[in-house]
Amino acid sequence: GENVEQHPSTLSVQEGDSAVIKCTYSDSASNYFPWYKQELGKRPQLIIDIRSNVGEKKDQRIAVTLNKTAKHFSLHITETQPEDSAVYFCAASTAQGAQKLVFGQGTRLTINP
């Protein structure tokens, strides 16, 4: 089955700097890659997703890139702000079989003022 690895587990950056979180997946049939943000004590919420027919997607300060050949995808946050502090999860899913979302282990991002 699918296996998703996420790095780093913790990340601390200065406010205004960029943050990058990387994930790799094992199943070449995976074709949907969402990113979720979970603030302390709250539920995970989708912030951006990418499908395998595109290599990059941007939404204001966040962007996701996908390299299908290497089977990895990354989340980029620019001009970081204190409210970006949270745990971020990547996930992968296929259009075949169980189609379940398989999550990475999460990255705790801290923005230092």
Added chain:
Amino acid sequence: GAGVSQSPSNKVTEKGKDVELRCDPISGHTALYWYRQSLGQGLEFLIYFQGNSAPDKSGLPSDRFSAERTGGSVSTLTIQRTQQEDSAVYLCASSLGSLPNTEAFFGQGTRLTVV
């Protein structure tokens, strides 16, 4: 409803007792997931329901765990003979259809504490 609803929000139980956790998905959502999140950890897949298909139970950690979904809507996760290692937040999520076409929406979770 406005979103995925889970009850109870908190549950404290004695070791060895059975517990039932409930999930009300968004109306019309055919896919439903249960995940477990231990303190400071990631999201561990437990079980997945999609329409009338047989559920994917591959993530259930032991035979003490079971789940059902009645009428394609409400789901109940049952943990029998609870152990301290079962303490975690249990999250339910639903989506309109099978992925990768739609977003999965999470409930607020049930925090289970086994004492």
